[in-house]
Amino acid sequence: MQKQRLKLKQASAVLQIEPKELQNLVQFGVVKPKRFEGTYFFDTNTLMVAKVAFCLKESLGTRTSVLSKLMDVFLASEKEFKADNPKYIVFKCRLSAEEDPIKVGVPFRALGEQLQEQMIRAELYRDLPRGRKRRGWKKEFLESLTEAAKEIGEVSDEEILQTVRAYRKERRAPEITVAAES
């Protein structure tokens, strides 16, 4: 992954998280981007922390107080994880001294790959006035449509409909499994 420093909006586009959600993770100390002249900058390490934290929050509803502890531990080993690039990383979390720890696996490699794929979004979310406020917006928009149309090629309305229907059918609900582990 390239060395990049992204602003919050760019980072949220890359992470595919609402800017407000990312801001909350920052405010609660779960994600700790560097701050320069009042602006947060997210490097690749911070992006990965945010990705893992958001995955835990979204999938399991993990509280921010717990998340920030988990992310501190994760950050301490991140370099090692990056080098090994394991398929999964497993958080062990003991909630009280009397109990055995619980284990939660996070698909580290897949999340890293998602991040890499979405990096191109950073360029699209530069700090420009949004939408119609930007000079030449309409021309830009119509040109984008023409370019996209060329990429799509010749397709009939029926083919479009079938493709969208097939995609919607394919989209499955998340699976939950449990398995014994010694």
Place this chain on the structure above:
Amino acid sequence: MPRKAKKQKSRGVVDTNVLVAGISGFREPYVRGKNTSADVLYKWAEKGSFVWLVTEDILDE
């Protein structure tokens, strides 16, 4: 004196079918009336004729 009711713009979600069909209408120079979905997109760009709402599912698609 009763306050003048503010005219609200219509709001709507453009389904992925309409969006893709509309985009494909721009493969050749745009001509009004040739592709209904392309007309929707052109009118939106030209006049902001409605507030374009998006859903997570549609963004995903």
